[in-house]
Amino acid sequence: MRASVSVVLVSLLVFVAISACNGGVLSPWFYHKSCPQFGRIVRNITWSKVAANPTFAAKLLRLHYHDCFVQGCDASILIDSTVGNTAEKDAIPNRSIAGYEVIDEIKTKLEEECPGIVSCADIVALAARDAVSYQFGKSMWQVFSGRKDGRVSLATEAATNLPSGGANFTTLQEQFAGLGLNYIDLVALSGAHTIGVAHCVVFARRLNFTGKGDIDPSLDPDYAEFLKTQCPSSKPNPATTVELDANSSVSFDSHYFVGLRQNKGLLRSDAALLTDPRAASVTRRFQSFHVFMASFGKSMKKMSDIGIKTGKDGEIRKNCRVVNA
Ligand code: HEM
Ligand SMILES: *[C@@H]1O[C@H](CO)[C@@H](O)[C@H](O)[C@H]1NC(C)=O
Ligand SMILES: *[C@@H]1O[C@H](CO)[C@@H](O)[C@H](O)[C@H]1NC(C)=O
Ligand SMILES: *[C@@H]1O[C@H](CO)[C@@H](O)[C@H](O)[C@H]1NC(C)=O
Ligand SMILES: *[C@@H]1O[C@H](CO)[C@@H](O)[C@H](O)[C@H]1NC(C)=O
Ligand SMILES: CC(=O)N[C@H]1CO[C@H](CO)[C@@H](O)[C@@H]1O
Numbered sequence: 001m002r003a004s005v006s007v008v009l010v011s012l013l014v015f016v017a018i019s020a021c022n023g024g025v026l027s028p029w030f031y032h033k034s035c036p037q038f039g040r041i042v043r044n045i046t047w048s049k050v051a052a053n054p055t056f057a058a059k060l061l062r063l064h065y066h067d068c069f070v071q072g073c074d075a076s077i078l079i080d081s082t083v084g085n086t087a088e089k090d091a092i093p094n095r096s097i098a099g100y101e102v103i104d105e106i107k108t109k110l111e112e113e114c115p116g117i118v119s120c121a122d123i124v125a126l127a128a129r130d131a132v133s134y135q136f137g138k139s140m141w142q143v144f145s146g147r148k149d150g151r152v153s154l155a156t157e158a159a160t161n162l163p164s165g166g167a168n169f170t171t172l173q174e175q176f177a178g179l180g181l182n183y184i185d186l187v188a189l190s191g192a193h194t195i196g197v198a199h200c201v202v203f204a205r206r207l208n209f210t211g212k213g214d215i216d217p218s219l220d221p222d223y224a225e226f227l228k229t230q231c232p233s234s235k236p237n238p239a240t241t242v243e244l245d246a247n248s249s250v251s252f253d254s255h256y257f258v259g260l261r262q263n264k265g266l267l268r269s270d271a272a273l274l275t276d277p278r279a280a281s282v283t284r285r286f287q288s289f290h291v292f293m294a295s296f297g298k299s300m301k302k303m304s305d306i307g308i309k310t311g312k313d314g315e316i317r318k319n320c321r322v323v324n325a
Pocket of ligand 6: 098
């Protein structure tokens, strides 16, 4: 009797322990024995790229987000289109996704040091963390490893799974919920827009809201005038970009939430966070950097767990741009 109770207890404990670390799949020590240089190599190359060009921080962070939201975090975003298949990277929402060459460089170095061991998906997850962390000189959240690379990449999926910059709160919340992310994750992860830029076309509608030259009433009028000078409808330049977090788009801080609450969120999806009372209250708390950063790290970890492939579901790609033959 006593023995069977302890057996049940022990199995329960083991079960709890395993569920606590992503069903036992991902681990902070995954490459500890097989490729102890993994963390150092990713950080070395990522930091030197961001040091030379700070815009890589935003690019690598967004790359990881796009990867995870389509097919799970399986590096499907890296696959090049082929004659018979238009890949995710060539889907419309993928416009201006970049950072591929940094991932390639890291992969090449890792294949020299530990051939066939490290997945492209794990590189993407760690490079996103390190790119943001460079500014702080230390890692800002923990990343677990052990993802396998997927063998499928479809442009059509990128178009449906990635929320549009014009989305309202209901749509955003539904799309995030479908991936196991709640409204706090939605607000925290939207805080990624504290760095980087957007093209005029993704917010142009807000400057001609009903087609009568009027501005989106949820946009600060002075800020809207500024945006019109940057993105004149008479002379549209498809290459023009505007900072997502006005005047603070290089520094990873909580200024996004300060601007957002002054109705200076650039995208309609940013402004939408203020239309839900619970989400709006989170945006207020996230004006504090420490509160935001703690939550951002937790939500990034949840995001980097989406749709993990293991065993025969995936592979360790030799070249991040092509599925293995
Ligand atoms: C909440 C839903 C989201 C929507 C609707 C959205 C939409 C967008 C759009 C439209 C752009 C501008 C793209 C361009 O014009 O080139 C953008 C940029 C960006 N997004 Fe998001 N995004 C969302 C969530 C996220 C998340 C979860 C992350 C990362 C954790 C993220 C990171 C970024 C970054 C860093 C940029 C700037 C990229 C650069 O400067 O190259 N976004 N986003
Ligand atoms: C990265 O590695 C190179 C070559 O191994 C080395 O010269 C360089 O100092 C390293 N950089 C950092 C930031 O550790
Ligand atoms: C949000 O957007 C969706 C899709 O465009 C639309 O069907 C829905 O009615 C909108 N919801 C609200 C509350 O505006
Ligand atoms: C606003 O949009 C309407 C309808 O698309 C267009 O006819 C008009 O020229 C636009 N106005 C401005 C100022 O861009
Ligand atoms: C950005 O800085 C300029 C110059 O200090 C200022 O005029 C402008 O209002 C700021 N923009 C926003 C959106 O705060
Ligand atoms: C439609 C579109 O803008 N596609 C782009 C996706 O990303 C690649 C790589 O940056 C571009 O070359 C495509 O033009």
